[in-house]
Amino acid sequence: xxxxxxxxxxxxxxxxxxxxxxxxxxxxxxxxxxxxxxxxxxxxxxxxxxxxxxxxxxxxxxxxxxxxxxxxxxxxxxxxxxxxxxxxxxxxxxxxxxxxxxx
Amino acid sequence: xxxxxxxxxxxxxxxxxxxxxxxxxxxxxxxxxxxxxxxxxxxxxxxxxxxxxxxxxxxxxxxxxxxxxxxxxxxxxxxxxxxxxxxxxxxxxxxxxxxxxxxxxxxxxxxxxxxxxxxxxxxxxxxxxxxxxxxxxxxxxxxxxxxxxxxxxxxxxxxxxxxxxxxxxxxxxxxxxxxxxxxxxxxxxxxxxxxxxxxxxxxxxxxxxxxxxxxxxxxxxxxxxxxxxxxxxxxxxxxxxxxxxxxxxxxxxxxxxxxxxxxxxxxxxxxxxxxxxxxxxxxxxxxxxxxxxxxxxxxxxxxxxxxxxxxxxxxxxxxxxxxxxxxxxxxxxxxxxxxxxxxxxxxxxxxxxxxxxxxxxxxxxxxxxxxxxxxxxxxxxxxxxxxxxxxxxxxxxxxxxxxxxxxxxxxxxxx
Numbered sequence: 001x002x003x004x005x006x007x008x009x010x011x012x013x014x015x016x017x018x019x020x021x022x023x024x025x026x027x028x029x030x031x032x033x034x035x036x037x038x039x040x041x042x043x044x045x046x047x048x049x050x051x052x053x054x055x056x057x058x059x060x061x062x063x064x065x066x067x068x069x070x071x072x073x074x075x076x077x078x079x080x081x082x083x084x085x086x087x088x089x090x091x092x093x094x095x096x097x098x099x100x101x102x103x
Numbered sequence: 104x105x106x107x108x109x110x111x112x113x114x115x116x117x118x119x120x121x122x123x124x125x126x127x128x129x130x131x132x133x134x135x136x137x138x139x140x141x142x143x144x145x146x147x148x149x150x151x152x153x154x155x156x157x158x159x160x161x162x163x164x165x166x167x168x169x170x171x172x173x174x175x176x177x178x179x180x181x182x183x184x185x186x187x188x189x190x191x192x193x194x195x196x197x198x199x200x201x202x203x204x205x206x207x208x209x210x211x212x213x214x215x216x217x218x219x220x221x222x223x224x225x226x227x228x229x230x231x232x233x234x235x236x237x238x239x240x241x242x243x244x245x246x247x248x249x250x251x252x253x254x255x256x257x258x259x260x261x262x263x264x265x266x267x268x269x270x271x272x273x274x275x276x277x278x279x280x281x282x283x284x285x286x287x288x289x290x291x292x293x294x295x296x297x298x299x300x301x302x303x304x305x306x307x308x309x310x311x312x313x314x315x316x317x318x319x320x321x322x323x324x325x326x327x328x329x330x331x332x333x334x335x336x337x338x339x340x341x342x343x344x345x346x347x348x349x350x351x352x353x354x355x356x357x358x359x360x361x362x363x364x365x366x367x368x369x370x371x372x373x374x375x376x377x378x379x380x381x382x383x384x385x386x387x388x389x390x391x392x393x394x395x396x397x398x399x400x401x402x403x404x405x406x407x408x409x410x411x412x413x414x415x416x417x418x419x420x421x422x423x424x425x426x427x428x429x430x431x432x433x434x435x436x437x438x439x440x441x442x443x444x445x446x447x448x449x450x451x452x453x454x455x456x457x458x459x460x461x462x463x464x465x466x467x468x469x470x471x472x473x474x475x476x477x478x479x480x481x482x483x484x485x486x487x488x489x490x491x492x493x494x495x496x497x498x499x500x501x502x503x504x505x506x507x508x509x510x511x512x513x514x515x516x517x518x
Contacts, residue, residue: 059398063259064325075339085323101265102400103305103456
């Protein structure tokens with residue numbers, strides 16, 4: 001685990017830069033992580049981020065297909081919003097853990 | 104007289120029938136269990152069947168054999184649960200009233216969820232090994248296969264036994280070496296995750312395995328469709344992987360009965376409290392095993408640990424006592440790595456798999472997260488334990504339902 005500073009706030013992150021505590025997340029922090037990922041955020045982006053955070057709080061495992069079926073966005077649009085590895089990039093910006101398996 | 108109704112006589116349902124019948128008075132409680140099937144499969148054996156390590160008869164027995172005396176086995180399909188009226192409606196229209204309901208209907212593959220997966224090529228050059236039929240058809244295919252591109256693929260998470268596809272790739276390497284045709288087979292492992300190993304400790308300890316076995320990896324691959332004519336799988340981002348033989352784990356989904364009953368998430372898993380195993384559907388409805396939406400692995404060991412805790416909680420529910428919030432997501436799984444070796448992992452909701460000894464701290468004889476012959480013997484011995492102890496609800500010595508930290512190199516996890 002490491003600490004990183006976004007928007008002047010020090011937050012706990014995994015070695016790969018995923019926030020450890022969703023409670024520490026603010027939209028400002030999210031915007032700075034998005035900048036690192038080279039993504040310009042629009043309202044649609046934030047709508048997806050909000051959905052991911054809600055799912056995470058409910059401990060629902062996230063998959064690309066599930067995001068596509070959410071009604072918030074489609075899979076094609078999800079790829080356009082967060083190109084190359086949409087779930088990984090959006091999870092980082094949302095301040096939620098990287099999707100993992102058991103090992 | 105009150106009624107406990109268990110839906111599904113697989114691993115979880117059978118364990119619950121055995122646990123509860125031995126704990127509850129026959130004068131006060133009827134216990135019934137519903138399942139349409141006649142065969143109880145040893146599902147971990149489906150991994151070995153394609154490689155001729157197990158024979159079909161070693162992985163199947165009659166369901167009836169494991170239902171204890173004093174439990175009524177009802178052989179029918181379930182239409183739906185009427186939670187308002189505390190009853191279950193069967194396919195033939197029969198209504199079963201319950202005081203307590205236990206949902207243990209598991210999870211199944213849903214290849215129809217992926218465009219093009221089912222078709223003329225299904226079980227010809229596109230196979231699953233999560234069903235008895237799939238594993239057996241794949242065995243027949245492998246016996247005659249002359250080599251080419253073997254793609255081992257996971258469609259999307261969550262899946263039952265998340266390590267099984269990786270084990271399949273390892274065993275395939277071993278199998279083709281033994282058949283003296285490894286040079287004719289190109290093995291690729293395709294996963295929607297960002298690697299074969301996603302947890303820091305496992306990645307560190309095990310990354311050498313793929314390289315050592317010359318297994319290629321394609322990660323972050325989210326399948327959109329199977330192009331059976333041109334023998335390739337296509338990802339939403341446009342990536343393509345060609346195959347001659349595709350061994351896929353299709354999307355996994357809970358029973359359609361859950362959807363018909365009007366609850367369940369988008370994959371038909373039952374919303375369940377991850378510590379008590381009571382559903383959020385209604386107080387008198389509990390769920391166990393692969394059927395739940397809890398963030399634990401979908402595996403027999405998890406179901407075994409859950410069964411011990413759920414039994415206690417059902418007894419508490421009957422006595423109007425508060426439920427114990429003790430289930431910690433404990434899982435304990437052998438991972439075959441081929442050539443007569445296996446790994447063992449032991450973890451829960453909060454602790455990732457680490458190195459160490461198991462079950463006796465400092466002694467073992469099994470080693471966590473390390474490839475050993477002894478671990479492989481453990482995996483083979485487990486079939487006996489499964490048929491003779493596990494599904495009969497007998498406690499497995501030295502292995503507690505919650506995860507033990509003893510004997511584990513946890514300090515390294517924190518570093």
